[in-house]
Amino acid sequence: MAGDVHTSTHPPLPPTTEEDRLARLRLLRSRRVGIATYHRLLAECGTAAAALEELPALARAAGLERYSPCSPADAEAELRDGRRAKAQLVFLGEPAYPAALAALADAPPLLWVHGQSALLARPMVAVVGARNASSLGTRMARRLAIDLGAAGYVVASGLARGVDTAAHHGALTSGTAAVLAGGIDVIYPPENAGLARDIAAQGVLLSEQRPGLQPQARHFPARNRLVSGLARAVVVVEAAARSGTLITARTALDQGREVLAVPGHPLDGRAAGCCSLIRDGATLVRSADDILEVIGPAAPEAPRQPDLPLVAPDPPPPAVRPAATMAELHRRILEKLGPSPLAEDQLIRDLAVTATALAPALTELELDGAVTRQPGGLLSRSH
Numbered sequence: 001m002a003g004d005v006h007t008s009t010h011p012p013l014p015p016t017t018e019e020d021r022l023a024r025l026r027l028l029r030s031r032r033v034g035i036a037t038y039h040r041l042l043a044e045c046g047t048a049a050a051a052l053e054e055l056p057a058l059a060r061a062a063g064l065e066r067y068s069p070c071s072p073a074d075a076e077a078e079l080r081d082g083r084r085a086k087a088q089l090v091f092l093g094e095p096a097y098p099a100a101l102a103a104l105a106d107a108p109p110l111l112w113v114h115g116q117s118a119l120l121a122r123p124m125v126a127v128v129g130a131r132n133a134s135s136l137g138t139r140m141a142r143r144l145a146i147d148l149g150a151a152g153y154v155v156a157s158g159l160a161r162g163v164d165t166a167a168h169h170g171a172l173t174s175g176t177a178a179v180l181a182g183g184i185d186v187i188y189p190p191e192n193a194g195l196a197r198d199i200a201a202q203g204v205l206l207s208e209q210r211p212g213l214q215p216q217a218r219h220f221p222a223r224n225r226l227v228s229g230l231a232r233a234v235v236v237v238e239a240a241a242r243s244g245t246l247i248t249a250r251t252a253l254d255q256g257r258e259v260l261a262v263p264g265h266p267l268d269g270r271a272a273g274c275c276s277l278i279r280d281g282a283t284l285v286r287s288a289d290d291i292l293e294v295i296g297p298a299a300p301e302a303p304r305q306p307d308l309p310l311v312a313p314d315p316p317p318p319a320v321r322p323a324a325t326m327a328e329l330h331r332r333i334l335e336k337l338g339p340s341p342l343a344e345d346q347l348i349r350d351l352a353v354t355a356t357a358l359a360p361a362l363t364e365l366e367l368d369g370a371v372t373r374q375p376g377g378l379l380s381r382s383h
Contacts, residue, residue, distance in 0.1 A: 129163025147288030149174025152298030239273030
């Protein structure tokens, strides 16, 4: 697969100096550098500073003549904004980074964390569901959260209206984690500002976005993958037949998490998603006991010790990429991709090329904005 370079070095060695932390932040915030490109460049170049030096050349190869990476001033401004929000910046590979997220193929290279960061080391269950939840739905979410907290689990959710809000309230005293779609200091919906303050005091808020970022529609699926990625299991309380909650459930399955659902009346549209999940094999939930029967007790997990080399390997020499050959490969990639996501390994098979040959071409197309990477190793054509 084209992600083999990333997989072989995942998780990366954490930054060891403030200069390296700033360089990694600049690399991730540079225009058209997503998570996969970040990991690939860091693996190929050896350091974030070296990757930043390489970026303009990659952009020129992709046809962008006026490309500049994120400036030191912009990165330093983000650090100041984070400190102003009383948040901590945690990089992938550092001890405070959640082990469950570190195991994801699209693990965020960094997180802004505000609150009781020690909760991120405890086992979690995600409780999610409809924003326009019924009274019974919110009561169920709150009851499950209370009982899961009593059993030793931290309850994760997305701070949305309805089920998410009820779950956070239920687990506030025992431990809850709220993943934000926007910046760590941007609370959405606004009416949950008081709840967010309570979570910051007793639980933990986290975001992969820069402080001050107002959430947009594309940020919510990315947020949802972190909600499910943090947890051993995802419990769906209410969900419409076509909803973001069901996307979270599918993402959880892709991540190897258990998916459970609370049944509802077939004539209630808010129960349609749960009924479909149960029909397709999700465990039916009547109480927290049903959840604990599937995932077991909340015994503390031993800290994951990644197999890391004692000495960082030398970066590979830059590959020679003749312009004509690369242009032809770009054309073939764009012919195969459309608006519907395609798995990267399927693209390799369709093109009959090696992962080594495909990786730099995808990087250049990402920088050019022609290809978009999505959670789960999927690719689509941007325009």
